[in-house]
Amino acid sequence: MLCHHMKQHQGMTALLIRTHHLIAGLALLTLAACGDTSAKWEPQDMFASPAEKPVDERYRAMIDFKALSRDEAGVEYAAGPSATVLGAVEESVALCQEKGGKGCKAVRVGLTWVDGLDSDAIKAVMETYRNTMLAEATQASNAGNAGAANWLAFHYAVRGENLGEAERLIKRALQVAPGDPGALDTYGLVLYKQGKYQEAEEIFVAVNKAMPTAEHLAHFAENALAMGKTEMARAAYQRALEAQPSAVLSQEIQKRLLALDLGGGNTVINLVIFDCDGVLIDSEVLSFAVDVQILAGYGIEVSSDDLARRFGGVSYAGMVDCLNNDHATAIDAVQYQKECEDLLGSLFETDLRAIGGIDAVLKSLDVPVCVASGSDLARLDTCLGNTGLLDFFEARIFSVEEVANGKPAPDIFLHAARECGSKPENCLVIEDSPAGIIAAGAAGMRSVGFLGGGHRNPQDAEMLMQAGAEDVVGDSSELHRYLGNQGLAKRP
Numbered sequence: 001m002l003c004h005h006m007k008q009h010q011g012m013t014a015l016l017i018r019t020h021h022l023i024a025g026l027a028l029l030t031l032a033a034c035g036d037t038s039a040k041w042e043p044q045d046m047f048a049s050p051a052e053k054p055v056d057e058r059y060r061a062m063i064d065f066k067a068l069s070r071d072e073a074g075v076e077y078a079a080g081p082s083a084t085v086l087g088a089v090e091e092s093v094a095l096c097q098e099k100g101g102k103g104c105k106a107v108r109v110g111l112t113w114v115d116g117l118d119s120d121a122i123k124a125v126m127e128t129y130r131n132t133m134l135a136e137a138t139q140a141s142n143a144g145n146a147g148a149a150n151w152l153a154f155h156y157a158v159r160g161e162n163l164g165e166a167e168r169l170i171k172r173a174l175q176v177a178p179g180d181p182g183a184l185d186t187y188g189l190v191l192y193k194q195g196k197y198q199e200a201e202e203i204f205v206a207v208n209k210a211m212p213t214a215e216h217l218a219h220f221a222e223n224a225l226a227m228g229k230t231e232m233a234r235a236a237y238q239r240a241l242e243a244q245p246s247a248v249l250s251q252e253i254q255k256r257l258l259a260l261d262l263g264g265g266n267t268v269i270n271l272v273i274f275d276c277d278g279v280l281i282d283s284e285v286l287s288f289a290v291d292v293q294i295l296a297g298y299g300i301e302v303s304s305d306d307l308a309r310r311f312g313g314v315s316y317a318g319m320v321d322c323l324n325n326d327h328a329t330a331i332d333a334v335q336y337q338k339e340c341e342d343l344l345g346s347l348f349e350t351d352l353r354a355i356g357g358i359d360a361v362l363k364s365l366d367v368p369v370c371v372a373s374g375s376d377l378a379r380l381d382t383c384l385g386n387t388g389l390l391d392f393f394e395a396r397i398f399s400v401e402e403v404a405n406g407k408p409a410p411d412i413f414l415h416a417a418r419e420c421g422s423k424p425e426n427c428l429v430i431e432d433s434p435a436g437i438i439a440a441g442a443a444g445m446r447s448v449g450f451l452g453g454g455h456r457n458p459q460d461a462e463m464l465m466q467a468g469a470e471d472v473v474g475d476s477s478e479l480h481r482y483l484g485n486q487g488l489a490k491r492p
Contacts, residue, residue: 067092068108071101079246094247141169146176150183157189161458166190181211185219192219195481197227214245218253226485256470269367269488271422273413273445276373276380278432278453281387282353284308285454290343294336300327308455316340354387355452357476362392364480364489370396372416372429374406396420408435410443417443428488430479432456434467441468452476 067088069077077099079092089106096104134155140148149169156166170187177183188203204220221236237253245253278284288304295302300323311319320333362369370393373380377399384390384397398419403411417427429440429447440447449464449472451457461472473479484491 066108067106069093069096069101069104070107071096072103073101075101076107077101077104091246094251098247141172146173146183149173150186153190154186157186157193163190163194167194179210181207181213181216184210185216188223189219192223192226197223201227212239212243214240214243214249214253217243218245218249221256252465255468269426269428269446269486271417271420271427272365272367272369272483272488273372273416273427273429273440274369275429275431275433275436275450276371276375276383278355278455279430279450280355280358280371280389281383282355282454283348283383284432286347286351287340287344288455290340290347294339294343295323298329298331300329304455305457308460348383349386352383352386354389355476357480358452359389359392361476361480361483361489362389365483366490367488368396368420368422369393370398370416370420372398372412374400374412376401407433408438408442410439413440413443413445417445428486431464431469434463437464437467437469446470448473448479448482450479452479 067079069079069089069092071077075096077092077096079088079095093104093106134152137148137152137155141152150173153166153170153173156162156169167187167190170183170190173183174180174187184203184207188200188207191197191200191203200223201220204216204223207216208220217236217240221233221240224230224233224236234257237257240253241250241257274280276283277287285304288307291307292302292304307319311322316337317333320331320336323329324331371380371384375383377397380397380399381390384393396416396419398412398416400406400412403409403415405411413427413429414424417424424444427443427445429436429443429445430450431437431440431447432450432453437447437449447469449461449467449469451460451464451472452475458474461474464472471482473482480489481491483489
């Protein structure tokens with residue numbers, strides 16, 4: 001079975017996405033109007049006639065983004081303001097749960113009401129807010145708004161994108177307010193994402209002398225981990241917990257500390273386990289494209305992105321069962337799998353490629369590696385052979401065919417560890433799907449999310465972190481740097 005439904009930014013991507021980063025700096029905003037305008041603002045105001053409001057006022061309205069959740073008793077829990085949008089939604093739900101609310105769900109995003117945390121409506125609203133805020137922040141920054149420049153630099157740093165531009169933006173903000181802790185923290189993050197850990201450490205030290213907030217301390221801790229200073233990171237995380245973090249950030253810090261307690265920092269890793277589809281070979285984008293084509297013949301219209309988010313790591317049978325329930329269809333899973341594999345056979349021969357740069361990562365590793373995949377052994381041998389990766393693994397290739405249960409069950413990872421003579425706590429899993437990350441956690445293994453496949457984008461980092469990944473990397477170069485920082489590979 002080709003497990004292309006198996007899988008679902010760098011550094012502390014999800015940690016940063018989930019938390020607020022409003023600079024002490026609303027004082028930095030050179031606002032045309034400084035009053036609270038959020039209560040009067042509606043999304044359509046911005047989209048329909050943006051020129052009617054000064055850019056600073058519109059930017060302030062976006063920074064005042066708020067999210068609301070409600071429990072089954074009707075009690076409401078508000079979170080925000082937040083310029084990270086998704087973080088505010090998650091925090092409102094986490095706050096509801098923390099206070100003992102039952103059946104907590106998001107009911108309000110910004111000033112737009114939508115029901116159900118997982119609804120398409122919420123996703124659409126959040127994406128709209130994100131895109132709008134990015135455009136508005138760019139415009140405001142170009143107009144000399146230091147607060148917008150800081151936010152935009154932070155946005156780029158979180159995603160590991162446009163880091164040169166991010167550095168330019170944050171340096172411009174610091175010219176306006178050289179000692180502002182929030183702006184300095186952003187500068188530290190930009191340096192951290194560029195791999196300039198020593199420079200970042202100096203900045204973070206200054207930040208935490210001036211304003212030791214939970215978020216700032218957490219950023220310092222992440223950089224310390226990248227430098228191999230595990231005990232320093234542990235101490236910073238403990239201080240962050242004492243600094244009254246938000247519910248979401250608190251959960252993240254506790255997860256990090258648990259990983260350290262379980263040996264996530266200095267535990268000897270003697271086996272790196274790679275998923276195949278979407279991590280070693282760029283097959284998922286081809287596979288989901290075939291799914292879209294075949295499903296259309298059954299009257300089901302769905303995008304590749306939707307399939308990747310929902311069914312990454314899920315078997316053909318599992319995916320077909322869900323689609324039959326959703327669409328009142330009666331697709332036969334065995335026949336469906338045959339149709340997919342018939343089309344993919346020839347497509348893989350002509351279009352399948354290794355993930356860009358993954359061969360350099362494999363060459364750099366100083367510890368043994370293996371493959372643990374939901375694909376059948378014959379398919380694995382063919383795909384890895386055709387992409388020039390087979391020799392890296394020799395006989396250490398393991399398939400779901402050899403175990404009772406596929407991911408998210410831990411069977412395949414435990415089997416791989418046993419066969420390679422390694423204990424679960426000494427294994428690190430590289431995965432691109434929530435199902436695979438969950439399976440690694442169930443096996444007692446550390447895991448890193450990977451977004452380098454053509455079917456993934458930076459926004460998918462959040463779901464991998466939620467599944468239990470200790471970190472998420474955007475591509476092979478980021479994975480190389482991460483493994484180097486862990487002492488598992490030669491530094492790039």
